[in-house]
Amino acid sequence: MGGSRLKVPKVSVPKFLGAHREWPPFRTEFNLLVAQSNMYSPSEKMRLLIEALSDGEASQTITDLVVTDINWPIAWKRVTDRYDSPRETAHSAIRPLLELPPLISRTDSGLHKLISTVRNTRSQLQQIPDLNEAEIFYLHFIMARLDTKTIKEFNQSLENSDVPALDLQFTKRVNHQSRRDNHNKVVMMAVSDTEGYISTDSRSTSIGRTSRSRQGTQ
DSSP states (O other): OTOOOOOOOOOOOOOOOOOOOGGGHHHHHHHIIIITTTTSHHHHHHHHHHHHTTSSGGGSSSTOOOOTTTTHHHHHHHHHHHOOOOOHHHHHHHHHHHHOOOOSSSOHHHHHHHHHHHHHHHHHTTTTOOOHHHHHHHHHHTTSSOHHHHHHHHHHSSSSSSSSIIIIIIIHHHHHHHHHHHHHHHHHHHHHHHHHHHHHHHHHHHHHHHHHHHHHHH
């Protein structure tokens, strides 16, 4: 048996379908059981990752990679880069709570669902480091009421995937965008007025030249 490798015991890996709110608990459990374990070779870790992602859209992140020792860190980095976003995770976590319909009548199932949703939301938010739970609710409420252009520009202005501070980042950047838009409007109005003056002067000059030309002909 010299040189032969012992058979690695089968592990029941957690499943990850691709929902951001499910990422923190999956990452923690998969890291503990597989990614940081010395029981598996890199190829075996990659096979377990493929198994964990097999039932959802997250599997598309690594479908082009062949199972090899070299590709294991590439595959894991792709998945973490795609889903390790505190901002997306926070918004995804609170969405089910805010979209929960009011109870029409008191029922055990309705009350259980309400309490369960609150507990799940809080548990998911608590797994995000340095998150102010009150601020993420304010931020989500405001973002849901902004126009698409403002949301896109704000997201593009952020330097990382962390949850932005409401006062220091969000309010400051949105105010900056508003002032910039107002400035652009003033500039466009000034340019438009200038073009109007130029057009008027040009027409006057053209008319004057035409009149003189006709007089010369006569």
